[in-house]
Amino acid sequence: xxxxxxxxxxxxxxxRHAHVxxxxxxxxxEFITIYDCGAAQKPPSAQLIGNxxxxxxxxxxxxxxxxxIAKLREPSVLIRxxxxxxxxxxxxxxx
Numbered sequence: 727x728x729x730x731x732x733x734x735x736x737x738x739x740x741x742r743h744a745h746v747x748x749x750x751x752x753x754x755x756e757f758i759t760i761y762d763c764g765a766a767q768k769p770p771s772a773q774l775i776g777n778x779x780x781x782x783x784x785x786x787x788x789x790x791x792x793x794x795i796a797k798l799r800e801p802s803v804l805i806r807x808x809x810x811x812x813x814x815x816x817x818x819x820x821x
Contacts, residue, residue: 728771745763750793782814803817
């Protein structure tokens, strides 16, 4: 999963202030780009194609013309539900 910290085969750790940018694609999928922080001038930590089903962590949601941005407000994990579906949840192991 690119540069995200691995928790297990289906779970990756996200930064406390990660920004998850979701762009809708013409084939009904989503192009998901994850940055550790919106203010950092760094390349993305991960990019994937699929569908972000929901965000079950404290976040701010900003609508965009081609999708949305979820600005996370707590340590979270990205969980693969199946090949094309993803969920973000609060990280139960966070300090």
